[in-house]
Amino acid sequence: MAMQDPVRYESGTYVGPKIKERSFSYIITSETAIPENFSSEWHYHANPHFSHILSGGSKEVRKDGSSIQPAGTGLYYYPGIPHQNIDYRPGTRIFNIEFERSFFEKYGLSIPAESLMFEHNTSCNTHGLIRIMKEHYINDPESSIAIDQLCINLVQSALPTDKQYPEWTKKIRSVLHDNWNAPMTLTELAAVLDLHPVTISRYFSTYFNCNLGEYIRRIKTEHALALIRTNQHSLTEIAYLCGFTDQAHFTRTFRHITGLLPKEYRSL
Helix, strand or coil, X not given: CCCCCCEEECCCCCCCCEEEEEEECCEXXXXXXXXXXXXXXXXXXXXXXXXXXXXXXXXXXXXXXXEEEECCCEEEECCCCCEEEECXXXXXXXXXXXXXXXXXXXXXXXXXXXXXXXXXXXXXXXXXXXXXXXXXXXXXXXXXXXXXXXXXXXHHHCXXXXXXXXXXXXXXXXXXXXXXXXXXXXXXXXXXXXXXXXXXXXXXXXXXXXXXXXHHHHHHHHHHHHHHHHCCCXXXXXXXXXXXXXXXXXXXXXXXXXXXXXXXXXXC
16 A cells, blocks of 8 residues: 555644543653554654554554564654554553653753664563653652653663664664574574674673663563463463563563563563
């Protein structure tokens, strides 16, 4: 289907009706619900935003191709990029967090790069998106300051892909995601990347804002998020499918990264 003239979605506008919306200064959080088999118009967003698919999902079409977006997925949308969502699955619910331009001006931050929208190996959820979602539902007097802090961290943790980052940072990210369930030693990883282990050890945290172990735990948690939302496996099964030593290890790691227990996330 040919792309038609896209519609501009202004602040707080998304596909489907909003179930719940909150405004925190220059940040808008909301949950939307979309009917089964619904197809959106071609559109683009005026503001940058992140989304987390709580249930259901859709197929997203862009001028350069399409991709399936299942439950448990974390997404980023750069303003002005046209896309269309089609074939929504039954019971689709999506959590959105949108940033007004004034947010970036207030805190002296840059809008995450357009390239982040197309980086499938970027773990948006485990950079704090779910922690923000948790505060959206708590909505107590402390939620406003918590969301401000979490949103600053979310934006800062979006790995830039400009020229100041060496090429190996892109390659190591792909290698870690491709081999997340087959643990590699530092020596093996260095051999694959044709780097010295000391180079990885010295600079990885500079570019990824965490150590190697923490990054791999984030990847495992991303896989667990998707499995939890399918409701096809017990939490114990998911722990082993995602490479955790046991359910206790899974629960502890999941809570540390997302701020929620696995069963709490499943109940949302």
